[in-house]
Amino acid sequence: MTSFSQRIKQKAGELGIDKIGFSRAVSLTEDRPHFADWLNRGFHGEMAWLEREPEKRTDPQMIFPGAKTVVSAAVNYYTPGQHDGAGKISRYAWGDDYHDVVKEKLCALLDWIVAEDPNVTGKICVDTAPVMEKALAHRSGLGWIGKHSNVITKEYGSWIFLGEIILNIELDYDAPMADHCGSCTACIDACPTDAIVEPYIVDSNKCISYATIELRSDELPQNISTNLNGWIYGCDICQDVCPWNRLEEPTEETRFEPRLGETSLDLDVVESLIPETYTERFRKSAMKRTKLAGLKRNARSLKLQN
Template identity: 50%
Template sequence: MNLQRIRHTNIIKQKAAELGFDFCGISAATFLEEEAPRLEKWLNRHMHGQMSYMENHFDKRLDPRLLVPGAKSVVSLLYNYYPVKKILHQDDELKISKYAYGTDYHFVIKDKLKSLLEALRQEIGDIDGRVFVDSAPVMDKAWAARSGAGWLGKHTNIINRKLGSFFFIAELIIDLDLEPDAPTKDYCGTCTRCIDACPTDAIVEPYVVDGSKCISYLTIELKDKIPDEFAGKMDNWIFGCDVCQDVCPWNRFAAPHREPAFEPHPHLEHMKTSDWQELTEELFNELFKKSAVKRTKLTGLQRNVAFVTEQK
């Protein structure tokens, strides 16, 4: 038993909890051997659509030591974003994904990760490493599953038995030798609610999502015109989609987040379809000043609104 390794592991988990993270798990920084054929097959089937960046840095996606030389541990962290109340979900009104209600999570969580790394350096000593929030070729779901954060659901989101699945995943990849956690088992069982509910049939088989059919892809990543084959299938979503998570039985355990930065702009609660159709550049910038919705720009959001409302 390595007492120093256990001590360092306990310090990391304690500091993560103090910063508001809902889970902290550890994995040894090794090659993700079982993920290599899955990723290659998914790319070969062109399920990444226009997300050409998914083809880049194949080796780095599978081996964290190529991202952080000397890396010994991957620290996986979960941060809840489930809202106190769901907005924009009234019947026949347009909807945006819950993760985009407030301030862009990249800003919020990256600041917390930097604080965590700094606190660890003060407590433990010199640590070399990097922080990651969905911004580099890191297979965050694979690492989260390895760390015991949860299992990969049939919708390919990580599900935690206590939290559900409405959380962000982040990592510290560091050169500190830590005590790894064990993965959890798959508790999806025979349930197929996410597959059955997907408006565009994007979950083509259990644990496989054709990204090019996913509403989140169509409304955010796709820069071209939304293909006509999806007309009438968008379920009023104009930025992202939560259907597969909303129907998941494990999300009955989802509790409201405690992050003020994730609270939506008050005006969003009262947006009607006509308001979205008449959205100006000025109001767009006010509503989504620091929001993930800015990724689409006003023109992208207008495209989504027009495509969805034309079918109503």
Template identity: 45%
Template sequence: MANIKEQIQEAALEIGFSKIGFARAEPLPNAPLLEWLQNGYHGDMAYMARDPEKRLDPGKVLPGCQTVIATALNYYTPYPTKSNDNQGQISRYAWGKDYHKVIQKKLKKLAAAITLAEPLAKVKVCVDTTPILEKAWAERAGLGWQGKHTNLITRDLGSWVFLGEILTDLVIEPDAPHLDFCGNCNRCIEACPTQAITAPYVVDGSRCIAYLTIETKEPIDKELSEKTGNWIFGCDVCQEVCPWNRFSSTTPEEAFFPRPQVERPLESWMEITDEEFLEEFAGTPLMRAKRKHMAQNAAIAKHNLEK
């Protein structure tokens, strides 16, 4: 009979994860996160500044945690980012169904497979909102490395992957951390429209177009709004220029294929009502920005295009 690690690996692939790896749950070094917060790179994402010690130590999220099981799920679909100039650009991750729902469902299946094999095991499913540094764990578990744009890059699928984890008190043999393959390449740093990558491996979140178009509740600074081009939800520039994304392949996950509703002229984002927005985008990542923010983003994009 296969050991627990092999059983989990097999179950993960059956459930449809693209990658799985294991890391010992020793706390991460605190300097990069603390420095990032001290620099104010979290902007008004107050949740990032809450309890940084917890974010670094999975044992504070799941008492007795021994192993972080890291997964990646490919979301690449074979379409260009936009089909014409009068459509605002929406980042690739948001074209289909909300990834939180898709990944959580898969992680719960995987957690069930684990407890079936080890009924007394503690398991905690994490995707995005749990206070852990998902990219750092994925790197430690050998799925890929954090590129200079800080996204996790895999050698065979590029960076178009979502991350999700299971914390457990089971002791499982760890995988080797992944090596860094960015080399001398600085394309992402040079291409970022708002100069948000302040140094290799450091992103000032408060300048990132994803923050400006989705997260912040504050009015957008004029200097930055002029640089957001026609991006109206997130931004893919740092990933589009990355040579490793030549290796992307189409996801088998139908949920991530684009919904026709995301393809619409900029004006229609300004005219859409709350009811229509809810009807067309419930269950998609766009709900995070809310209708009002989308309308403002579209107005900025239109202004930028007409300049």
């Protein structure tokens, strides 16, 4: 007979969740020292929210008391397409906001699980909850954490969004996946700002993604502005060079297709945006994260370099 674990996996596939794995909801004891060290070295930059409640971030029990299982989910977001000049948007932000899309899929899965077994309760997390999604995905067998610090799956490379459902029931647990980076250092060598300071460790202060999305400042730091390589929002360089991303398996989720067909933004158009046109253009887009002022700052910086 098919187990409940197998049926959940099958249902997840039907709902457009590309890969799913289960792990015991116990503390991330091996990851905790790495996370503490990362914070101590100041590698989170001005993302002070990462300092809050570090115990919670490494213990699913503190997020959801009575938790037995972490269901880790990966949704492929790769769509074929290339950038069209400076003003490059990182691939993850081409389509609709993944927080909404992934949450919708996980809600549908949780509803189905509860309908199958009304004793089940669960909590859904996508990105913003204080959990270490990459460490959980690794533990649930979805993939391994690559030297660029993103999770890589054998099926879709690292072009995946992560999300979780924490459940109060036990399931059949998956085994963590071994590291398949081997002797490769392509991501470390390609990073223009040397942000991957050691294998598996990214210093956000040096990262183009952090600076163009998270950093609230009037100007970009000089080591970033002189190395933007055309990026206006996020950066995909370390993932573009990864041999595991040569798989280029297109997603079936049409909402991840580039909005308005745009993979790059026209810098003059960005500079001419006003709050109303900005809100209209980026409604339901993850790009709202950088705010209008941040996007204009990035466009200004790109123009100065050209």
